[in-house]
Amino acid sequence: MSLSPERSFSAAPLDALSNVASSNSTPPTTVADSASLHSDTSKHDMTSVADLAADSPDSSQMEPLIEQQLRDEAIHRAEAATPERTRRVRDGKKPVYNIAQLIGTAGHGKRRAKGDNVSNRRRRTIGRATEIDQEDPDTTKGDTPTRRTRRSLGSTTTAHTEASPRPKRVAARQPAPAASRQATPVVADRPGVSTRRSRRSGDVNEKDIPRELRRLEDTKEFSHVDDSPVVYTVWSNGKYVDPNQVKKEEEERKKAKQAVEEPKVEEEPVTQGKKRRVKKYLDKGLYAGQDAPKDPLKGLTPGEKKQLDDLPELRPSGVVNKVMPLPMYTGLRTLIAGRDFKLPFNICNPLPPGQPKPDEWRKMTKNRFIGESKDIWRKSDHFHDYQSKCVCKATDDDPCGESCQNRIMLYECDETNCNVGPELCRNRAFRDLTKRRNKGGKYRVGVEVVKTSDRGYGVRANRGFAPGQIIMEYAGEIITEEECDRRMNEVYKDNECYYLMSFDQNMIIDATSGSIARFVNHSCNPNCRMIKWIVSGQPRMALFAGDNPIYTGDELTYDYNFDPFSAKNVQLCLCGEEKCRGVLGPKTRHEAVQQPGKVKAGGKRKLGDVPSGKADGRDAKKPRITSTKGALASVGLKISHGTATAIKKGVSAVKKAAALGGKASSAKSRGKGKTVVKKTSTNRVVKAYVKNGPARKRVSTTTTVKGKAGSGVLKTKTIRKTVTAEARARATKGPKNAAARKRKEAVLDKTYDIASL
Numbered sequence: 001m002s003l004s005p006e007r008s009f010s011a012a013p014l015d016a017l018s019n020v021a022s023s024n025s026t027p028p029t030t031v032a033d034s035a036s037l038h039s040d041t042s043k044h045d046m047t048s049v050a051d052l053a054a055d056s057p058d059s060s061q062m063e064p065l066i067e068q069q070l071r072d073e074a075i076h077r078a079e080a081a082t083p084e085r086t087r088r089v090r091d092g093k094k095p096v097y098n099i100a101q102l103i104g105t106a107g108h109g110k111r112r113a114k115g116d117n118v119s120n121r122r123r124r125t126i127g128r129a130t131e132i133d134q135e136d137p138d139t140t141k142g143d144t145p146t147r148r149t150r151r152s153l154g155s156t157t158t159a160h161t162e163a164s165p166r167p168k169r170v171a172a173r174q175p176a177p178a179a180s181r182q183a184t185p186v187v188a189d190r191p192g193v194s195t196r197r198s199r200r201s202g203d204v205n206e207k208d209i210p211r212e213l214r215r216l217e218d219t220k221e222f223s224h225v226d227d228s229p230v231v232y233t234v235w236s237n238g239k240y241v242d243p244n245q246v247k248k249e250e251e252e253r254k255k256a257k258q259a260v261e262e263p264k265v266e267e268e269p270v271t272q273g274k275k276r277r278v279k280k281y282l283d284k285g286l287y288a289g290q291d292a293p294k295d296p297l298k299g300l301t302p303g304e305k306k307q308l309d310d311l312p313e314l315r316p317s318g319v320v321n322k323v324m325p326l327p328m329y330t331g332l333r334t335l336i337a338g339r340d341f342k343l344p345f346n347i348c349n350p351l352p353p354g355q356p357k358p359d360e361w362r363k364m365t366k367n368r369f370i371g372e373s374k375d376i377w378r379k380s381d382h383f384h385d386y387q388s389k390c391v392c393k394a395t396d397d398d399p400c401g402e403s404c405q406n407r408i409m410l411y412e413c414d415e416t417n418c419n420v421g422p423e424l425c426r427n428r429a430f431r432d433l434t435k436r437r438n439k440g441g442k443y444r445v446g447v448e449v450v451k452t453s454d455r456g457y458g459v460r461a462n463r464g465f466a467p468g469q470i471i472m473e474y475a476g477e478i479i480t481e482e483e484c485d486r487r488m489n490e491v492y493k494d495n496e497c498y499y500l501m502s503f504d505q506n507m508i509i510d511a512t513s514g515s516i517a518r519f520v521n522h523s524c525n526p527n528c529r530m531i532k533w534i535v536s537g538q539p540r541m542a543l544f545a546g547d548n549p550i551y552t553g554d555e556l557t558y559d560y561n562f563d564p565f566s567a568k569n570v571q572l573c574l575c576g577e578e579k580c581r582g583v584l585g586p587k588t589r590h591e592a593v594q595q596p597g598k599v600k601a602g603g604k605r606k607l608g609d610v611p612s613g614k615a616d617g618r619d620a621k622k623p624r625i626t627s628t629k630g631a632l633a634s635v636g637l638k639i640s641h642g643t644a645t646a647i648k649k650g651v652s653a654v655k656k657a658a659a660l661g662g663k664a665s666s667a668k669s670r671g672k673g674k675t676v677v678k679k680t681s682t683n684r685v686v687k688a689y690v691k692n693g694p695a696r697k698r699v700s701t702t703t704t705v706k707g708k709a710g711s712g713v714l715k716t717k718t719i720r721k722t723v724t725a726e727a728r729a730r731a732t733k734g735p736k737n738a739a740a741r742k743r744k745e746a747v748l749d750k751t752y753d754i755a756s757l
């Protein structure tokens with residue numbers, strides 16, 4: 001019997017032979033190659049065995065021998081090539097193809113998708129590939145090895161996707177017939193791969209358990225014994241629904257329903273045992289955050305007081321009426337006069353959310369020195385002056401009230417300079433402001449930024465403020481004049497709004513990054529004042545309510561007393577007041593003369609405001625205030641009232657003004673070596689910026705020495721300037737009707753006195 005190649009092929013165990021072949025072959029591309037792939041011996045080997053048979057005298061005797069030899073040879077070769085697979089061969093396991101090697105991609109390494117960690121994945125493809133081959137021999141019949149390989153590749157993908165949440169669909173597409181189970185051990189016999197079925201049945205062969213799971217063998221979880229109670233969770237809209245919470249809510253709903261259905265029995269006041277329920281009335285809203293006036297009779301005329309004596313029921317009993325508070329400052333008068341009144345509907349109606357808010361605004365609540373300003377800033381004499389104690393007494397009617405010297409000097413009382421103490425002292429505005437703000441809340445802060453129809457943003461009150469009460473601090477970056485010049489010429493040159501305020505020691509507060517106060521607009525008849533106070537020896541600027549109370553919803557305004565410095569920068573005033581000056585300009589001389597006598601809380605005062613006895617008893621250290629006549633006399637105090645000054649671009653006129661013969665400034669007189677012609681008694685910067693260009697200016701200076709106050713000589717300087725035709729044309733372009741234009745022109749015809757007022 002001759003040994004044909006086919007016979008030798010069938011005689012050898014298929015899997016072992018194919019393994020050997022697969023390990024040695026290049027990827028097969030033809031049927032012939034496929035045959036060679038599955039053949040157990042090389043052509044050369046077969047020839048030698050056939051030769052051996054041919055040479056044998058008794059071929060029938062030789063046949064089993066040859067077969068045996070062939071088998072041995074195959075095993076031997078297989079062992080030499082891949083010892084592991086040979087072991088499988090010995091164990092009679094199914095053949096395993098190395099697909100990557102077969103298709104020549106083994107050298108590429110594992111494929112890695114984006115974010116896909118394939119390092120731990122098991123190559124189950126081979127088993128699958130085999131499965132296909134084994135599962136349905138009919139389907140594979142006639143398949144070239146190439147096709148099979150492709151199929152294997154397909155199953156490679158399947159194997160990869162097994163880890164993804166779609167294995168079931170894959171399984172559905174390829175329902176595994178019973179035959180596939182035969183193939184399973186190919187996978188299962190590999191460490192770490194055991195089929196679900198085998199695990200479930202508990203028939204776990206130790207060899208089948210992956211090494212990393214072996215230590216978990218004793219756990220219930222491993223044996224699929226779940227003795228924990230089954231917890232069903234409910235999820236709604238991607239959120240976990242707590243059943244207890246649901247139950248609670250349901251009970252509450254039921255209770256509420258019952259309460260509505262059952263007629264409510266009026267509760268009898270229980271006098272014994274239980275505490276009597278007291279009905280709560282709204283006692284806040286109208287005056288939220290506002291103290292009631294201490295003395296309601298204070299504002300009444302003698303006639304009204306007499307009238308009140310005839311109406312004892314109206315006499316304030318001291319008990320706060322919480323039921324329906326009367327208009328706070330006019331309540332008693334309204335009652336006496338018997339007038340009807342109605343509460344304004346918007347009395348406590350702060351803006352609803354979603355209002356346009358200013359962007360590009362970095363809020364700052366405290367002053368910050370920038371650049372050189374800190375080094376230049378020095379402690380001037382009045383910073384020490386504030387330390388002298390006031391002469392108020394705790395037994396006074398109004399301790400540290402209107403007559404307190406500290407208050408008159410615009411020094412805030414504190415533990416160093418107050419004779420009364422923190423409980424009774426009423427001259428601690430900045431402390432009160434801090435306390436109020438620290439408590440937080442929209443209503444305590446009391447202001448909000450609003451968008452006005454024609455003046456950009458503004459600020460309105462969302463609570464009431466008593467006359468003279470502090471509202472908010474004007475804070476920002478404290479910069480030198482040089483820095484201010486630089487910013488004006490470089491940074492703010494295209495801006496329409498400026499947030500520059502003259503401050504102290506010739507410095508400027510730039511509130512471009514600053515507090516809300518920067519948004520307060522100008523009015524020629526304002527309801528607030530911007531006042532500089534000395535607090536713990538440091539100057540601070542704040543907005544105070546004016547002589548009248550401020551109600552919720554009122555827009556807050558103060559008189560900028562604006563100095564445009566250049567006619568080019570004159571802006572039309574849109575305050576809408578009857579006595580509007582027409583432009584954002586400085587106060588007229590007339591207004592300035594009228595102003596001081598009017599000022600009450602925190603404003604400019606005459607010496608006559610200070611009770612003479614107390615003035616005499618003042619500490620010698622404090623600046624002596626001598627009585628002087630006229631409007632300018634009153635500026636002997638260190639007051640910066642209405643000091644808003646916008647400093648517009650242009651060449652600093654410091655030198656110019658100096659050249660015009662202005663006297664040495666207080667700064668110069670203090671040996672600073674700088675010529676500054678702007679120091680005034682009000683600390684207002686009167687600085688003549690002369691713009692290169694068509695602006696025609698007539699600048700004259702007069703210096704009046706009025707007396708001494710504190711650290712320096714009081715000076716006033718008047719710089720007159722005339723509005724140019726160009727500025728006039730620009731300023732009167734706005735008003736549409738002839739009357740308004742005429743009014744503007746009339747205003748512009750005036751010569752402005754930029755004076756220290």
Ligand SMILES: C[S@@+](CC[C@H](N)C(=O)[O-])C[C@H]1O[C@@H](n2cnc3c(N)ncnc32)[C@H](O)[C@@H]1O
Nearest residue numbers: 455456457497498518519520521522573574575
């Ligand atoms: C300190 S800012 C006040 C806040 C400013 N409205 C805003 O939107 O930022 C000053 C600027 O506001 C405008 N402004 C303020 N009061 C005005 C008024 N009464 N009439 C016209 N413009 C006014 C002017 O443009 C002025 O330069």
